Amino acid sequence: MSLKRKILELQKKREKVLQGGGEKAIEKQVAMGKMTARERIITLLDENSFHEYDMFVEHEARDFGMATKVLHGDGVIIGTGTIYGAPICIYAQDFTVAGGSLGLMHARKITKIMDHAMKLRVPLIGINDSGGARIQEGVNSLAGYGEIFYRNTIASGVIPQLSVILGPCAGGAVYSPALTDFVFVVDKISKMFITGPEVIKTVLGEEISMEDLGGARVHSEITGNAHFYAESEIECFDQVKKLITYIPWNNSKKAHSFEAKEPKIDQYKIDEIIPGNPKDPYDVRDVVRAVTDDSDFFEIQELWAANIVIGFGRMGGQTVGFVCNQPLVLAGVLDVDSSDKAARFIRYCDSFNIPIVTLVDLPGYLPGVDQEHAGVIRHGAKILYAYSEATVPKITVILRKAYGGGYIAMNSRHLNADFVFALPGAEIAVMGPEGAANIIFRKEIMGAEDPEKMRKQKVKEYKEKFANPYVAAAKGYVDSVIEPEETRKILLHAIEVSQDKVDRKPIKKHGIPPF
């Protein structure tokens, strides 16, 4: 055979694999409103940047009539490419090939690209669209999942891992995304659960649709499993691409820096955003926009535990992670979910050399039997742990209220913050004036002729004496009381001088965070 014919043969072989599961299966995929695996990769990555490997891998299953079945690429596509020039390792499960089911070779392809990502030290993106374990391959399929989970865990904190859920991802399969840094879901397309509606119905008699059990909205609003919610695959890919611009390729690099831009200060003025009365709400995201380059803020887990806000922005062209109490929702309290949300993000920023700016305005922890019984002690402790452990630059601005345990938790000086600033309206105290006065002056209030009048007077006294930033500043707990419009300038300086921060902790295998 001449080389030319051999080339033709290769081209033919490629052609076949590129057909995936064949026309009918592709039609079905399209009918479900989904792109094919290859279309997804090509849409997500830079033009012509995708290079595929292991195209000709074949499964080795012999039981249950599998020996004669040809599964192109064994139901998964792996390769490398770039996003805005950033190198990426990627895999995408192909639902058109045996429902994207995971067999031994399918899993081997995934673990191969994961190993590549670790060696090359580049981000790994997984596109999940699979019916689950390939039952015909039995325990080999389970082995495959386990080997993926192990690699997810080892890669955690070394390279960014993104999971894009574009179809079913059920049973054991859900634990790979759960172990990765960011999970993307799309309305009506993503489905994630451990046990599906069928089993729930048979075993427990409870009837629920897939969408209501583990659809995109459920994981974005209720469970907190997902970080980004989109209405279409295209919107989802835009989110993935945008995220890639904010994060470094690996844990020994810094995120790519961009040209610095001024915020839109005519639109976002901190002194106009924050009401003087600490009981009044406002959207803390506007305060973030008042300090970030171009007033840009890329929020994460926007719909879940909205009483805390997390996300990325840039300051002076450099990525900054923001953690902010949100007075607009539940008065910005810390509770089980918001503690989990913030703690994980803090650890993400710490792993990937992203400075953390914390904006504080909270009345404390949320009271309630449900919270106590849900373990707000151990969940709340996560946020203390995450801040204390973090060695990236940690800068705090106390915007208004900072009461009690909430004050300590929100990256206070006491947890080894690098800089703590406070606006003049800040109230740093053990609790709100009303509560404090009721306790401290109980006798005076009870014994007064007009207790209500006395209470008001005592609250006023307490407010004047303690509801300010100066008591804390007098002890050095606050480094500087600043004017609202200076905030950006001061944050920029704090980040700049912290560039080469070194904070060595005692050598240990690892800590024991209150998981």
Next chain:
Amino acid sequence: MATKPKTSTKASAIKEEEVSKVRFKTLVINDVKYKTLLTEKFKNREKWEEPNLKKILSQIPGTVIKVYVEEGQKVKEGDLMMVLEAMKMKNKIYFPIDGTVKKIYVTENEKVPKKHLMVELK
């Protein structure tokens, strides 16, 4: 698979333009009344009730296989009350305290959800 199309589109927890219009609720923390929005999860949180041992609730959804007592019968703590099949297991349910069976709310072969009142003692 049948999925209900949801009417709401991408709902940011709070849309910016809503901030000025929204009707805020009150949340009291340490005697301070805050104006704020409440989340669905907060609104739907389970109210705590003091456990009442006389009202025996199902701990897990399942099927009542057999009931071993009758109304009016005197029972002792640890007596077998019923077998509830759940998760393919036949679970024996025992009386938690001494008493007299006031009412039985379930019948054999009945499917019960979680926290369903099954038997009441007096």
